[in-house]
Amino acid sequence: MKRFYVLILFVSTIIFVIWAALELNKNTDGYLYGNSLRQNRLVNTIRLHKYGITGERIKVGVLDAGFYAAHSVFADTKILGEYDFVTNKSTTFNKDHIKGVKHGTNVFSVIGGYLENDLIGIAYGASYYLAKSDKSSDRLWEEETLAVRASEWLYENDVDIITTSLSFNKCDNADYYYPHQMDGKTTRITQTADSIVNKGVLYFCSAGNKFESEWRIIEPPADGFNVLAVGAIDKFGKHSFFSSCGPTVDGRIKPDIAAPGEGVWSAKYDPKFETQFGWDHGTSLAAPIAAGVAALVLSTHPNLSQFELMEAIKNSSSKADSPDTLYGYGIPDAEKAVSYFGPAFSNTPIFEIDGNELTIETYVFSSNGVDRSSVEVYLLEGESEKQSSYKMYEIDDDHYACEIELENLDADFSIYFTAKDKRGKLTKYPAGKIGDNFILKIINERAELL
Structure with a gap:
């Protein structure tokens, strides 16, 4: 009987190892x-x-x-x-x-x-x-x-x-x-x-x-x-x-x-x-x-x-x-x-709201290297003419974030990003044919792009 349990344990271990390997492979x-x-x-x-x-x-x-x-x-x-x-x-x-x-x-x-x-x-x-x-x-x-x-x-x-x-x-x-x-x-x-x-x-x-x-x-x-x-x-x-x-x-x-x-x-x-x-x-x-x-x-x-x-x-x-x-x-x-013309941002940044705190995350990449001190996000709240800028910090390789306290959750927020590469070339994103800003609205306690 003991041998039987040992065999069961051995087989179970092999199955687990194979399963774990397959699951890990899914991340490659x-x-x-x-x-x-x-x-x-x-x-x-x-x-x-x-x-x-x-x-x-x-x-x-x-x-x-x-x-x-x-x-x-x-x-x-x-x-x-x-x-x-x-x-x-x-x-x-x-x-x-x-x-x-x-x-x-x-x-x-x-x-x-x-x-x-x-x-x-x-x-x-x-x-x-x-x-x-x-x-x-x-x-x-x-x-x-x-x-x-x-x-x-x-x-x-x-x-x-x-x-x-x-x-x-x-x-x-x-x-x-x-x-x-x-x-x-x-x-x-x-x-x-x-x-x-x-x-x-x-x-x-x-x-x-x-x-x-x-x-x-x-x-x-x-x-x-x-x-x-x-x-x-x-x-x-x-x-x-x-x-x-x-x-x-x-x-x-x-x-x-x-x-x-x-x-x-x-x-x-x-x-x-x-x-x-x-x-x-x-x-x-x-x-x-x-x-x-x-x-x-x-x-x-x-x-x-x-x-x-x-x-x-x-x-x-x-x-x-x-x-x-x-x-x-x-x-x-x-x-x-x-x-070639400057750093590249993620096509769609991540926006999350917790109470009045808006967290923004995006990747910023350049094959020429990013000037980390230059990565900023700009926010215009509602009809206000006041535009605020916020420095973003690197949380992982090329991955940047910042937190912003919002005053009026009912407003629409206009948001854009800027960064320079190590050659000094500047990118503003979004821009051109897709518009000059992301428009963000808080709906049912969720941050959603319009």
Whole structure:
């Protein structure tokens, strides 16, 4: 009997150890990100996500061949609208073009998806508009016209960033455009994309997968003057064998940057199989990953122009000092990019009320180092013209807090933050397109943002 109890104790101990190990594993990056950890690491987003920098309040337009928005990875994704320019319907799922649905689902998932232990998109906190312009798996001449209309529709919906992984060089199974026309002036989709950038929206596209073919160079709209063409790298950060190169025929550096596009973990759609995720490759995956980095930057510096945003991404990438025609300016580094113009704050600070005491917490990050003495929060109470500033103190690495005694809990409170990095560059947050203040109200003894 004694041996029996010893055996029971031994087995119970083993079970407990296994359970404890599994529970501890749930707190690791490897568990949270699943196989998508690799692509997130390559563009350096992990810490930013932990700090609450996820692309909140930024609107991204994704133009592709179809989407399965009912996939579990999009359960919490903010989809503001979708439109199919082939069927003129407000849904981008079309069972008659399953290959298109597969492609668009792959693409959308790596930027906007979120499912713990499976896949975390680069900018999962952003909001999205989805546009479908493909009619079939064969590129048709009319699809460029539809892509032009779709791009304009996304612009009209006031998106901040557009990304597409569609390209146009052959139509109706024949040459439609030619390599010698990759001059940024000839193709209609390139002209449209460039005009949208000039009106304030950053436009990303895949460079193309023609490196080993006669075509070889980037495909439209990647030849645009201000379109950010994204080439592909493998898991070691090396140029992918298929990723189209530059320069344009007028000698400009292309692609502009390069992002993970070989061995990328993405969501799958196939009505014949239950597998929801898998590895994929192509510059089609690289473009949305790079666009996701841009969304993180813009969410922390929403006052940036499209050209300042472009500058932050290019000049903080791995080959900024020596761009070439395989990598462009290199692999984006999200941490350096969000720090380029100054420190980055959490997209949404934490506000808690206890009696009359308001506690405020936020992360403040810079790859250049934060001047800790400069971190402040400003508060304007109700209709008062008196604005008060409060020094915040560091409670953990890059994690700041302060406590404020409020006089009138019925008032609305206008709040913003400032901080400098060790170069002396100042950030005020929020700012620009998302407004100059957070508006806070105390409702039922809870601090809530309006």
